[in-house]
């Protein structure tokens with residue numbers, strides 16, 4: 001493959017000349033579609049060729065030239081603003097475009113060529129370059145790009161499975177999911193307050209919105225007086241963001257939407273400040289959510305139910321989990337290295353993962369009971385019990401997402417800091433967090449509860465966005481890792497262990513949790529371990545448990561446990577009418 005990129009910039013006119021060339025196995029004309037919308041390949045004009053992307057005078061274009069061409073008749077000029085690519089196979093692509101070099105009769109019809117690449121990798125890079133140059137055509141309408149390099153393969157593509165990325169960006173490409181985030185008023189309101197209270201950090205500054213979504217944070221930055229905002233968004237949401245921004249012209253004239261991944265796009269200048277909401281949300285069941293949301297919306301329209309009641313339900317479905325899920329923090333850190341000036345700021349700049357052991361018999365019973373099905377000895381004449389143990393363990397691989405009562409915590413929380421301004425992208429591939437707690441009460445420990453917060457370290461005001469239990473609930477809720485073998489602890493006893501998060505290519509993490517109860521009382525000074533319990537969970541496959549407000553079990557009521565954050569639970573919020581079946585059932589089925 002020959003990929004070359006040359007750049008020169010004439011400073012006075014700010015004109016840009018860049019080139020990128022691809023050798024092609026062959027180029028085949030499609031019969032011009034004067035009378036039909038279908039294309040027929042004409043074998044006679046197939047020959048090896050070169051494709052050249054270039055940007056002269058700020059206009060990006062693509063030119064195909066057959067190698068056999070001597071008189072210029074084999075040159076095909078493609079207007080990138082109208083051109084589209086369609087993949088026919090791993091190495092074959094059709095390029096359709098509005099004709100510019102045809103006679104007047106044909107001018108109103110689209111034209112096309114079939115491009116045969118030499119291998120799959122070259123095809124992939126060509127597609128990537130095509131998107132880049134197409135975007136460049138859009139950016140350069142308003143301003144020109146400086147010299148730069150086009151990465152042939154981005155870090156994102158290296159580490160993320162294409163199927164995961166496709167599903168991920170499809171999800172974020174839909175307005176309904178952006179709406180769910182916008183309707184998390186704790187989240188969006190905190191961002192708004194953090195920006196407005198710290199106008200000085202935005203006023204007259206160049207801002208990059210990393211993963212702009214609907215463009216809301218770009219609009220906040222523009223409201224705060226940003227000189228220019230580059231809103232980078234990889235999903236189809238970029239088109240909606242463009243619309244939203246155009247609908248707010250007073251702000252929009254200072255915002256440029258750039259459709260592409262932060263790992264791949266080029267910017268014409270360095271940023272003074274990055275703003276982003278890269279905190280992991282969880283959406284593995286998006287097709288299910290989508291169908292249910294659409295049906296519910298239709299149902300709501302049909303029965304003229306109020307939007308607000310239903311938007312609450314839709315919002316509840318868009319639940320989220322631990323800071324690092326989605327692996328978008330890595331993109332945030334890459335954006336820092338690519339776009340931020342050395343003295344620039346990041347909003348947010350720090351994230352903290354908080355952790356504390358919890359005791360929740362009802363949750364434990366609920367998870368364990370899911371495997372009861374496999375205890376049937378006569379399921380259509382079949383004994384299912386040999387699979388009960390596996391099913392039982394399987395349910396404990398799902399982290400639980402819900403809002404729980406902070407009084408379920410059995411020890412003050414500890415936290416692990418992620419400094420987005422300093423950490424390396426690779427630091428996020430694996431996180432190892434040693435754990436050490438002192439139990440406040442004697443109880444059974446059922447696992448580890450986790451939540452996070454992020455800091456907007458403004459020059460004027462420092463503001464935290466927290467997802468702590470007891471704080472106003474966000475769409476992230478909290479996350480709990482439930483142990484299949486609970487631990488017994490006494491008040492004052494030390495609980496040690498570790499939480500290891502290992503990133504995987506499906507944009508999430510495998511969680512390895514170990515908790516141990518240290519020896520207590522006589523012999524404690526020897527530091528021995530009394531009991532240990534471990535589990536392995538997949539952050540991408542959580543169990544959503546938002547159906548009912550938590551009811552505090554009677555036997556746990558007297559404990560006053562110690563959360564790390566302020567608690568705002570009303571006595572009225574607690575209701576012990578819908579408690580789950582007694583523990584004895586569970587003891588009987590433990591494998």
Ligand SMILES: C[S@@+](CC[C@H](N)C(=O)[O-])C[C@H]1O[C@@H](n2cnc3c(N)ncnc32)[C@H](O)[C@@H]1O
Nearest residue numbers: 172211212213232233234235260261262277331
């Ligand atoms: C959690 S949403 C936040 C959207 C918006 N900033 C807001 O606060 O409402 C994250 C957005 O980042 C986009 N995104 C994620 N990874 C990206 C990447 N590597 N490059 C560009 N956009 C990305 C997603 O498509 C999604 O729209």
